[in-house]
């Protein structure tokens with residue numbers, strides 16, 4: 001599978017990871033919370049709210065197409081891919097981290113009130129994130145934290161630890177509940193011959209062939225990379241905008 005779409009997606013992911021030394025602060029939960037505690041809306045606040053709002057319509061496309069941590073895992077997996085070990089209960093870690101993040105935001109808002117100004121470069125000198133040793137340590141800790149779950153298999157970080165992706169998961173669920181027309185995978189079960197290529201290709205290690213044969217393609221762990229669509233030799237999978245039934 002090496003379609004133009006997948007080449008573009010892989011290129012984007014790698015690029016977003018490579019510029020992370022500059023952009024790290026723009027994703028920072030810490031800056032979101034400390035800015036809010038001072039009445040300042042940082043770039044990361046606007047960014048993650050933007051991810052949440054767009055996920056109402058685009059699902060987890062941010063994770064699949066633009067997340068630097070997905071880019072890092074993709075580069076790592078070009079060395080070798082291990083199947084994901086399923087550990088029941090472990091995904092709760094990412095939900096717990098996200099809940100703590102949102103609770104922290106609520107506490108900061110309660111103490112400082114609503115934001116009084118927007119500062120895109122809040123605590124980010126000249127717009128560059130890695131300018132001193134302290135930031136460098138944070139950067140390498142994040143890289144280590146992203147790659148450590150690779151010991152559990154492919155996209156272990158996305159599946160078990162990543163609180164960033166939960167913004168997209170919550171948005172996708174809300175979009176589904178509100179029946180907002182949104183980007184979704186579609187399957188034509190009659191066209192599927194159960195070859196399993198989609199399951200083997202799925203970066204998130206989802207049972208795509210089973211999903212295709214049942215016609216039920218919705219899962220919160222899908223990050224809309226469309227790899228399965230591109231790999232299917234029988235055009236049994238597709239993607240398009242629609243409303244939940």
Ligand code: SF4
Nearest residue numbers: 192193195196198232
């Ligand atoms: S790749 Fe296509 S034909 Fe093969 S199992 Fe998946 S959906 Fe079915």
Ligand code: SF4
Nearest residue numbers: 202222223225226228
């Ligand atoms: S199910 Fe398809 S679109 Fe979703 S993550 Fe897997 S390969 Fe990507």
